Amino acid sequence: MSNLISQIYQDHLHMARILKLIKSEIDALIAEEPRDLEVLDDALRYLINYADKIHHAKEDIIFHRLQQVDPASREVLNDIFSEHQELFTKGTEFQHLVRAVEIGDFVLRKEIVAKGKAYTDALFSHMRKEEENILKRAQEKLSEEDLAELDLDHLTATDPLFGEEVQKEYQDLYNYILDQYGEDWRHPAHRVV
Numbered sequence: 001m002s003n004l005i006s007q008i009y010q011d012h013l014h015m016a017r018i019l020k021l022i023k024s025e026i027d028a029l030i031a032e033e034p035r036d037l038e039v040l041d042d043a044l045r046y047l048i049n050y051a052d053k054i055h056h057a058k059e060d061i062i063f064h065r066l067q068q069v070d071p072a073s074r075e076v077l078n079d080i081f082s083e084h085q086e087l088f089t090k091g092t093e094f095q096h097l098v099r100a101v102e103i104g105d106f107v108l109r110k111e112i113v114a115k116g117k118a119y120t121d122a123l124f125s126h127m128r129k130e131e132e133n134i135l136k137r138a139q140e141k142l143s144e145e146d147l148a149e150l151d152l153d154h155l156t157a158t159d160p161l162f163g164e165e166v167q168k169e170y171q172d173l174y175n176y177i178l179d180q181y182g183e184d185w186r187h188p189a190h191r192v193v
């Protein structure tokens with residue numbers, strides 16, 4: 001498998017881990033358990049700054065090339081492009097509500113839960129669709145030369161949370177993940193499909 005495609009799978013594993021964490025924070029909100037919203041805020045910042053701006057941006061470029069070499073994938077990939085935009089909107093809307101609560105604004109619990117669920121469900125099913133329908137196709141149809149020609153120079157940022165080095169702004173989130181799950185978050189059982 002090309003490095004580029006295997007990085008996409010690797011990102012999905014990490015995004016799934018963060019999504020599960022977000023889901024458990026939402027469950028805690030539903031159960032009215034006291035929670036530090038900083039964790040949710042950090043997790044969403046990671047997804048918006050890395051998943052949306054790097055991972056999805058990279059996929060957009062790879063998948064546009066796939067559309068050129070594999071016209072049969074045109075329609076499903078157009079859906080994927082729309083979903084990338086919708087996910088950014090859903091993620092930022094959810095983040096705004098979390099931040100509003102953090103600064104003491106009145107936000108209905110059911111509103112924040114609904115936005116959170118809509119976002120996490122949409123991102124999970126998006127990744128599942130990519131893994132079931134798209135990534136294998138990309139591996140089959142795109143040669144190493146096709147992939148090498150892609151202009152990804154502006155998207156070289158490494159994963160700031162699960163990459164070689166944890167960036168300072170995500171250190172609290174990383175510590176929280178280790179506290180909650182230990183090294184278990186690396187386990188392959190957390191794969192998307």
Ligand SMILES: [Fe+2]
Pocket residue numbers: 056059080084126130
């Ligand atoms: Fe995607």
Ligand SMILES: [Fe+2]
Pocket residue numbers: 008012055059127130
């Ligand atoms: Fe993806």
